[in-house]
Amino acid sequence: DAMVIQNPRYQVTQFGKPVTLSCSQTLNHNVMYWYQQKSSQAPKLLFHYYDKDFNNEADTPDNFQSRRPNTSFCFLDIRSPGLGDAAMYLCATSRDSAGAGEKLFFGSGTQLSVL
Amino acid sequence: DQQVKQNSPSLSVQEGRISILNCDYTNSMFDYFLWYKKYPAEGPTFLISISSIKDKNEDGRFTVFLNKSAKHLSLHIVPSQPGDSAVYFCAASWNYGGSQGNLIFGKGTKLSVKP
Numbered sequence: 001d002a003m004v005i006q007n008p009r010y011q012v013t014q015f016g017k018p019v020t021l022s023c024s025q026t027l028n029h030n031v032m033y034w035y036q037q038k039s040s041q042a043p044k045l046l047f048h049y050y051d052k053d054f055n056n057e058a059d060t061p062d063n064f065q066s067r068r069p070n071t072s073f074c075f076l077d078i079r080s081p082g083l084g085d086a087a088m089y090l091c092a093t094s095r096d097s098a099g100a101g102e103k104l105f106f107g108s109g110t111q112l113s114v115l
Numbered sequence: 116d117q118q119v120k121q122n123s124p125s126l127s128v129q130e131g132r133i134s135i136l137n138c139d140y141t142n143s144m145f146d147y148f149l150w151y152k153k154y155p156a157e158g159p160t161f162l163i164s165i166s167s168i169k170d171k172n173e174d175g176r177f178t179v180f181l182n183k184s185a186k187h188l189s190l191h192i193v194p195s196q197p198g199d200s201a202v203y204f205c206a207a208s209w210n211y212g213g214s215q216g217n218l219i220f221g222k223g224t225k226l227s228v229k230p
Contacts, residue, residue, distance in 0.1 A: 106158030
């Protein structure tokens with residue numbers, strides 16, 4: 001089945017130790033998104049790629065970076081995780097931009113803990 | 116400042132009855148609205164959507180109503196089933212003047228359907 005796959009499901013890292021979360025898709029969608037969701041909060045968009053074009057949200061901290069080496073894969077890099085970065089990180093894809101009326105397809109998420 | 120608000124963190128309904136989940140928004144530019152359902156340990160999955168040119172959209176047991184003047188939408192589930200127990204997220208996006216906005220989510224409402 002075509003899908004969005006996130007690895008790992010659970011990630012534990014140490015304060016200040018760089019960590020990378022990965023996402024892959026078999027849907028061949030143009031757009032890939034990274035959302036951060038903290039407990040009982042709304043998923044918050046960090047950034048997205050439309051094909052190779054990177055779009056950062058204005059309030060996304062510099063500590064968060066992303067790479068999309070090809071259509072299928074997208075990575076979230078947290079350069080120096082702080083305790084406040086502990087959250088669920090959701091990867092999503094869409095065929096075209098969400099504003100064009102496209103629905104998003106989500107992965108199962110990676111739950112990040114920072115010790 | 117939240118642009119999409121779900122003011123009820125939780126809702127409990129008896130099986131067979133109607134579930135009504137509410138969502139308010141503040142941004143007049145929003146013209147496309149979606150509901151996502153999320154089970155524990157899974158990513159959100161698309162449920163139903165509505166464009167601002169409509170005031171109602173129905174899909175089986177699920178109906179979404181949009182009141183643009185009140186900036187309010189609601190999701191009706193009739194009849195409610197125990198398998199509907201999940202967190203429901205309201206989301207909105209916009210497409211205006213050649214620009215498009217990304218999907219903005221509410222905090223979610225946890226629905227519990229009791230047998």
